[in-house]
Amino acid sequence: MDLSFLEQLLGAPVEEEEGYRNIWVVAIAWEPHLRACDLQVVGKARNLADSLGAYVNVLLIGDNADEDLARELIVYGADAAYWGAGYPTGHSLLDFFSQHKPEILLFADAAGGRKMAPRLAQRLKCALVTHAVDLSINAEERSLVVATPIYHGAAYRVVECRTNPQMATVQQGVFPVPDRDDWRSGDVEMVELEWKPQPPLTPVEPPEYYIPLEKADIIIAGGRGLRGAGWQLVEDLAAAVARRLPHKAIAVAGSRGAVDEGWIGAEHMVDLTGRTVAPALYVACGIRGTFQHFGATEKARCIVAINHNPDAPIFKHADYGIVGEVEEIIPALIEVLDS
Amino acid sequence: MRIVVCIKQILDPETIKFSRSQQAIDDRLATRIMNPPDRWALDAALRFKEADPSIEVIAMSLGEPGVEDVLREALALGCDRAILLSDAAVVKARAAGLAQIVATAIRRLRNVQLVMTGHMALDTGSGTLGARLAIELGDWPVLMNVDQLRLEGGHITGLQYADEKYYHSSYPLPAVATVLETPQHPRYPHGADIINAYRVRNVEVWSSLALGIDPTTLPAPTTGRQLRVPPARQLGLIVEGTPQEAAQTLVAMLRSRRVI
Amino acid sequence: MDLTLPKEYDLLRHMIRDVMENEFAPVAEEADEKAEVPFEAIKVAAKAGLFGIPFPQEYGGSGAGELGYVILMEEISRVDSAMATVVGAHIGIAAMAVYVDGSRALKEKYLTPMAQGAKIGAFCLTEPAAGSDAAAIKTRAIRSNGNWVINGTKIYISNGPFADLFSVLAVTDPALGARGGVTAFVVEKEMGTKIGVVEKKLGIRASATSEVIFDEVEVPQANVIGQEGLGFVTFMKTLDLGRVTVGAASLGGAQKALEMIIDYARLAEKYGMPLAHQQQVQFMIADLYSWNEMLRGLVYRTAWMVDNHRPFAREAYVCKLMGSEIASKAVSYAMEIHGALGLSRDYPLERAFRDARIAEIFEGTNEIQRIIIARDLLREVGVHIEP
Numbered sequence: 001m002d003l004s005f006l007e008q009l010l011g012a013p014v015e016e017e018e019g020y021r022n023i024w025v026v027a028i029a030w031e032p033h034l035r036a037c038d039l040q041v042v043g044k045a046r047n048l049a050d051s052l053g054a055y056v057n058v059l060l061i062g063d064n065a066d067e068d069l070a071r072e073l074i075v076y077g078a079d080a081a082y083w084g085a086g087y088p089t090g091h092s093l094l095d096f097f098s099q100h101k102p103e104i105l106l107f108a109d110a111a112g113g114r115k116m117a118p119r120l121a122q123r124l125k126c127a128l129v130t131h132a133v134d135l136s137i138n139a140e141e142r143s144l145v146v147a148t149p150i151y152h153g154a155a156y157r158v159v160e161c162r163t164n165p166q167m168a169t170v171q172q173g174v175f176p177v178p179d180r181d182d183w184r185s186g187d188v189e190m191v192e193l194e195w196k197p198q199p200p201l202t203p204v205e206p207p208e209y210y211i212p213l214e215k216a217d218i219i220i221a222g223g224r225g226l227r228g229a230g231w232q233l234v235e236d237l238a239a240a241v242a243r244r245l246p247h248k249a250i251a252v253a254g255s256r257g258a259v260d261e262g263w264i265g266a267e268h269m270v271d272l273t274g275r276t277v278a279p280a281l282y283v284a285c286g287i288r289g290t291f292q293h294f295g296a297t298e299k300a301r302c303i304v305a306i307n308h309n310p311d312a313p314i315f316k317h318a319d320y321g322i323v324g325e326v327e328e329i330i331p332a333l334i335e336v337l338d339s
Numbered sequence: 340m341r342i343v344v345c346i347k348q349i350l351d352p353e354t355i356k357f358s359r360s361q362q363a364i365d366d367r368l369a370t371r372i373m374n375p376p377d378r379w380a381l382d383a384a385l386r387f388k389e390a391d392p393s394i395e396v397i398a399m400s401l402g403e404p405g406v407e408d409v410l411r412e413a414l415a416l417g418c419d420r421a422i423l424l425s426d427a428a429v430v431k432a433r434a435a436g437l438a439q440i441v442a443t444a445i446r447r448l449r450n451v452q453l454v455m456t457g458h459m460a461l462d463t464g465s466g467t468l469g470a471r472l473a474i475e476l477g478d479w480p481v482l483m484n485v486d487q488l489r490l491e492g493g494h495i496t497g498l499q500y501a502d503e504k505y506y507h508s509s510y511p512l513p514a515v516a517t518v519l520e521t522p523q524h525p526r527y528p529h530g531a532d533i534i535n536a537y538r539v540r541n542v543e544v545w546s547s548l549a550l551g552i553d554p555t556t557l558p559a560p561t562t563g564r565q566l567r568v569p570p571a572r573q574l575g576l577i578v579e580g581t582p583q584e585a586a587q588t589l590v591a592m593l594r595s596r597r598v599i
Numbered sequence: 600m601d602l603t604l605p606k607e608y609d610l611l612r613h614m615i616r617d618v619m620e621n622e623f624a625p626v627a628e629e630a631d632e633k634a635e636v637p638f639e640a641i642k643v644a645a646k647a648g649l650f651g652i653p654f655p656q657e658y659g660g661s662g663a664g665e666l667g668y669v670i671l672m673e674e675i676s677r678v679d680s681a682m683a684t685v686v687g688a689h690i691g692i693a694a695m696a697v698y699v700d701g702s703r704a705l706k707e708k709y710l711t712p713m714a715q716g717a718k719i720g721a722f723c724l725t726e727p728a729a730g731s732d733a734a735a736i737k738t739r740a741i742r743s744n745g746n747w748v749i750n751g752t753k754i755y756i757s758n759g760p761f762a763d764l765f766s767v768l769a770v771t772d773p774a775l776g777a778r779g780g781v782t783a784f785v786v787e788k789e790m791g792t793k794i795g796v797v798e799k800k801l802g803i804r805a806s807a808t809s810e811v812i813f814d815e816v817e818v819p820q821a822n823v824i825g826q827e828g829l830g831f832v833t834f835m836k837t838l839d840l841g842r843v844t845v846g847a848a849s850l851g852g853a854q855k856a857l858e859m860i861i862d863y864a865r866l867a868e869k870y871g872m873p874l875a876h877q878q879q880v881q882f883m884i885a886d887l888y889s890w891n892e893m894l895r896g897l898v899y900r901t902a903w904m905v906d907n908h909r910p911f912a913r914e915a916y917v918c919k920l921m922g923s924e925i926a927s928k929a930v931s932y933a934m935e936i937h938g939a940l941g942l943s944r945d946y947p948l949e950r951a952f953r954d955a956r957i958a959e960i961f962e963g964t965n966e967i968q969r970i971i972i973a974r975d976l977l978r979e980v981g982v983h984i985e986p
Contacts, residue, residue: 090474090478110501110502111501111502114483114501115470115481115483117467118467118470118471119470119471119473119474119481121434121435121467121471122435122438122470122471122474122475123474125435125436125558126435126558127433127434127435128434128467130464130465130466130467131464131465131597133594133595133596133597134595148463148464148465149464149595149596149597150462150463150464151350151352151355151461151462151464152352152461152464152597153596153597153598154352154355154357155357155364157463171594171595171597172594173590173591173594174591174594174595175591176591201506202506202507203504203505203506204498204505204506204507205505206498206505207486207487207498207505207521209521209522209523211522212625214624214625215522218599241599243503244503244599245503245599246500246503246504246505247484247486247500247505247519248599249522271945272940272946273940273943273945273946274945280598281593281598281599291866291867291868292940294866295862295863295866298866301598302593302596302598303574304589304593310577315575315577316574316575317574317575318574318575319573319574319576320576320577320578320589320592320593321575321576321577321578322577322578322582322585322586322589323577324582324585328582329582329585329586331582332582332583332585332586333586333589333590335583335586336583336586336587336590337590372613408606408610411606411607411610412610415610415614524621527614527617527618527643527646527647528610528614528647529646529647529648529661530611530614530647530648530649530651530652530660530661530663530667531648531651531656531660531661531662532648533607533610533611533614533661533663534607534611534656534661534662534663534667535656535662536607536610537605537606537607537610538607
């Protein structure tokens with residue numbers, strides 16, 4: 001995203017307060033490995049720290065936190081890693097950060113951070129920007145500038161943090177996992193916090209609902225272009241999305257072509273002569289696109305088209321298009337979603 | 340016991356328009372509605388009340404006087420009382436201060452055992468009020484993003500959603516719960532209750548002064564000026580690269596828009 | 600002059616739209632195809648009070664008056680005209696007849712369950728020899744042991760096949776005819792009404808229309824609506840109120856047609872550009888919008904007159920006449936613009952087209968409306984035209 005407009009931002013300088021230095025990241029080891037989302041935050045923090053002239057410190061917590069994982073964080077870009085096995089009480093976390101005075105404090109917007117960050121922010125009587133999709137530094141003010149999607153991603157709100165610390169949670173999967181650099185070195189230190197018992201969390205089956213096409217959050221649709229590749233690919237992609245997002249209503253649909261081929265029932269046909277839909281995401285696989293199809297999908301907040309023909313009209317009506325064979329693109333998407 | 344449901348009035352995302360020249364939301368044509376996830380929270384609270392009529396459900400909102408409309412809607416749906424926190428200090432308050440004001444009002448009500456709200460506000464995309472309130476109320480436990488809530492034996496239980504999985508969670512009352520939307524449509528108000536919500540019933544208006552809040556002690560708005568940058572919906576962007584690269588880029592783009 | 604709707608009506612509209620879009624829109628096409636009334640959705644609508652919107656709350660209604668009723672019919676018709684017929688027959692005429700002239704006891708007994716949607720009503724006026732010429736009815740009610748015994752056949756009765764209660768007009772004194780010899784009754788299904796032929800219809804197929812046969816049906820004296828002999832007056836007053844909402848329903852249908860036209864004109868490309876770029880299409884859009892706005896003003900003003908106890912009968916005729924004609928015109932325009940797609944059974948326009956025609960026919964054909972409006976105006980200047 002182009003954030004050059006931020007240069008227009010003017011504002012009162014942040015009061016220089018003693019000691020609020022360095023970028024801190026809170027990472028969580030639920031399992032005996034680091035989470036990709038935490039590494040993404042560490043990578044972004046590294047970039048920010050370089051432009052700020054600061055260090056990246058990571059606090060690694062969770063039952064499986066240990067020295068080896070803490071050392072891994074250094075390899076991925078941290079300057080220092082502090083670790084403690086367990087879940088700290090809110091007060092001890094507050095004490096820890098009151099003592100270390102981070103200038104910027106980041107969490108992954110994922111289990112743990114999503115709850116811990118606003119609670120800590122409230123204890124600090126501090127602002128918190130959630131779901132950051134872009135972070136940069138306003139060098140003049142030494143302030144963190146965060147873009148976050150509003151109104152279902154129809155626009156971005158850009159916030160310039162003025163608090164100490166400047167807190168944000170970072171949307172998962174937006175930033176890359178940084179490359180390993182096994183030559184990096186840094187301090188690794190165990191910390192003693194006050195731990196609280198965490199009840200064991202066992203996943204349960206997601207609740208099942210009947211979802212009419214009109215109410216689906218995400219629709220994976222296929223068309224005639226699947227003739228060679230097979231309809232199963234559409235079902236597989238929908239299953240992969242459902243694995244990733246079990247709380248979303250996900251449905252499979254077909255264009256008129258797919259229904260004519262008999263791959264899917266007419267009650268699942270997205271067309272002006274079938275169902276008109278308004279999902280958050282509509283993925284059209286192998287659909288060339290007629291205006292009857294566009295009319296039935298244009299209320300979708302985001303449309304993705306996959307088609308081998310670069311001149312297919314669907315690309316003009318899609319937010320994002322991938323030109324290529326569906327039998328290559330869909331498996332690649334499933335792989336990314338499952339990773 | 341009492342349940343407080345915090346509801347927010349937002350501009351309907353379906354009707355909203357952006358003025359690109361002024362970098363702002365053009366709210367002349369937008370309608371104001373109850374934040375949809377809050378409807379599910381209200382629905383869950385009212386189900387508790389149906390099961391146990393001694394439960395009193397109180398809807399609470401905060402902001403300009405016009406916010407009253409969503410509280411009337413809450414009354415029409417079956418809430419016992421509706422309280423609007425409204426004055427100059429309230430309107431200016433942001434996240435941290437706002438949680439302080441709401442928590443003070445909740446404490447004033449006494450015997451509130453459960454505070455509920457939607458899992459997020461669709462306008463800002465943020466869902467932190469529940470967690471912030473929990474702190475202000477004295478470190479209450481908080482269930483975030485829950486579905487299928489039940490009240491049993493002084494505990495609130497439900498299916499908590501986090502990172503692609505559902506977990507069974509249970510906490511002793513008092514507690515805070517932020518409720519997920521589901522494909523099951525929440526209840527519709529009855530026509531007569533809609534008419535009465537305006538003609539007969541009353542929205543209580545509380546000011547921060549009446550709550551004994553000194554506006555000068557509230558945390559100052561803690562973020563710098565905000566700029567909304569609505570990029571025009573650009574259609575026809577082709578994601579380049581090998582299938583693997585294109586897939587990765589696409590997923591990252593969708594994430595950055597919070598589509599997935 | 601303040602023409603803003605009170606806010607409760609905004610919320611009411613919002614709720615009705617929600618119910619229609621969530622409960623009825625998904626099933627409307629199938630219900631039409633199979634000619635089945637969508638009872639599951641109707642149950643949800645009844646729970647939200649949609650079957651008693653205009654009636655006072657003491658009789659189980661919402662207390663939203665004619666204004667609320669107009670909003671109801673407009674919103675229902677945007678989604679499903681067949682449902683507008685079900686609700687219109689139930690509220691607008693069957694229950695309304697009890698409401699306008701029924702005694703307190705009669706209202707408590709029959710209006711309340713109808714307003715709650717627990718019992719569905721049908722309005723029995725039309726007969727083989729008495730349609731728009733309602734005074735010519737033959738159905739006879741004869742006094743017997745303090746009760747009334749009704750014999751006769753009513754035809755084209757909306758909701759007939761599944762109604763629990765019937766508002767019936769019958770001759771009690773043939774010598775007096777319409778002036779004092781016709782009485783209105785509430786008849787329960789359990790009193791022995793029979794359903795005759797169920798019509799197979801071109802439009803409004805998800806509503807049910809049938810003959811209702813009265814064969815020695817015994818009805819208590821207490822079930823007389825209003826005064827004995829004045830039933831014709833009761834039914835005419837009821838129909839006046841019903842006409843306003845035929846206009847409202849037409850407004851909803853016309854509005855939907857306009858939305859479909861604009862959507863299609865924007866999407867469909869002919870000769871390399873969207874249809875919307877053609878002036879002929881623009882003219883249609885502009886005309887239709889203008890007519891809709893005119894109709895909206897008329898319908899809402901008439902509802903206001905009803906709620907504020909002003910004479911409104913002539914305006915009600917105009918609502919019905921103009922509403923039904925504008926709605927028909929609107930779907931014809933939509934058909935013209937959509938070309939072959941408009942004829943597709945899979946596209947909702949075909950259903951709207953079939954449904955629109957009825958509004959020109961029921962509650963007095965448009966020809967009758969014109970005659971009455973003209974005679975009413977002429978009477979003011981001293982010209983009396985006998986039928």
